[in-house]
Amino acid sequence: MTRKPIMAGNWKMNMDHLEAIQLVQGLAMELSDRNFDFSTEVVVIPPFTDLRSVQTTVDGDNLKIKYGAQDVSLFESGAYTGEVSAQMLKKLGCSYVVVGHSERREYHNESDELVGQKAQVVAANGMVPIICCGEVLEIRKEGNHVSHVVGQVKAALQGFTSDQVKELVIAYEPVWAIGTGEVATPADAEEVCKAIRELVAALYDQDVADAIRILYGGSVNSKNVKELMAQPDVDGGLVGGASLKADEFAKIADYQNL
Numbered sequence: 001m002t003r004k005p006i007m008a009g010n011w012k013m014n015m016d017h018l019e020a021i022q023l024v025q026g027l028a029m030e031l032s033d034r035n036f037d038f039s040t041e042v043v044v045i046p047p048f049t050d051l052r053s054v055q056t057t058v059d060g061d062n063l064k065i066k067y068g069a070q071d072v073s074l075f076e077s078g079a080y081t082g083e084v085s086a087q088m089l090k091k092l093g094c095s096y097v098v099v100g101h102s103e104r105r106e107y108h109n110e111s112d113e114l115v116g117q118k119a120q121v122v123a124a125n126g127m128v129p130i131i132c133c134g135e136v137l138e139i140r141k142e143g144n145h146v147s148h149v150v151g152q153v154k155a156a157l158q159g160f161t162s163d164q165v166k167e168l169v170i171a172y173e174p175v176w177a178i179g180t181g182e183v184a185t186p187a188d189a190e191e192v193c194k195a196i197r198e199l200v201a202a203l204y205d206q207d208v209a210d211a212i213r214i215l216y217g218g219s220v221n222s223k224n225v226k227e228l229m230a231q232p233d234v235d236g237g238l239v240g241g242a243s244l245k246a247d248e249f250a251k252i253a254d255y256q257n258l
């Protein structure tokens with residue numbers, strides 16, 4: 001069983017397209033200085049407006065860095081003002097699309113059902129959805145975090161075949177750990193990531209569960225990444241704030257050599 005680790009930097013609503021070019025070039029330079037071998041996938045997830053610039057930077061400099069988008073429309077095209085379609089993202093060379101981030105669930109009322117539909121649209125267009133899940137503090141305090149997250153993932157996986165699920169990425173991001181500096185303990189992260197893998201084994205089979213990649217997100221940085229990555233069911237990180245600094249994100253990607 002070999003799952004390729006991924007470190008994905010979710011820039012959220014930060015960096016204009018000029019800053020994006022600098023950050024991607026800076027990241028490439030930092031990785032090269034570290035003789036990074038890309039045995040871990042490195043992904044940046046900038047705002048929509050940066051994607052064309054990131055594409056030309058990656059293509060022009062022949063970089064091995066991958067990139068993706070933070071959200072997608074359910075619809076193919078038409079009268080959906082403000083939306084961006086999966087085909088458009090595919091055309092821009094996106095490999096990944098984040099769906100169901102807790103900030104979209106909270107500020108845009110995205111339901112588990114909608115998140116699942118968006119994941120389907122992403123997969124149907126030849127990209128990999130990074131399906132986010134995670135509990136708010138209240139649910140954790142009640143001790144219901146595992147069942148809550150398992151329920152979110154179960155809903156999002158509706159309609160996916162075994163072969164599709166093998167390619168998916170799930171990101172467990174406890175809401176109380178996002179942007180707060182309060183990282184989940186490695187044991188907390190493992191508890192939920194393991195439960196997600198067990199759910200996949202129950203819904204599909206062990207082969208599928210062994211293939212799917214499960215990330216942890218929430219205040220990941222170069223100081224805590226190694227311990228998180230030592231957990232058997234944590235296959236990578238979805239990194240917010242720390243992905244906005246080239247040197248810090250390069251260290252996180254190169255966690256094996258810290």
Ligand SMILES: O=C(CO)COP(=O)(O)O
Nearest residue numbers: 010178179218219240241
């Ligand atoms: O939401 C996150 C990534 O999607 C995590 O953000 P922080 O790393 O800033 O806590």
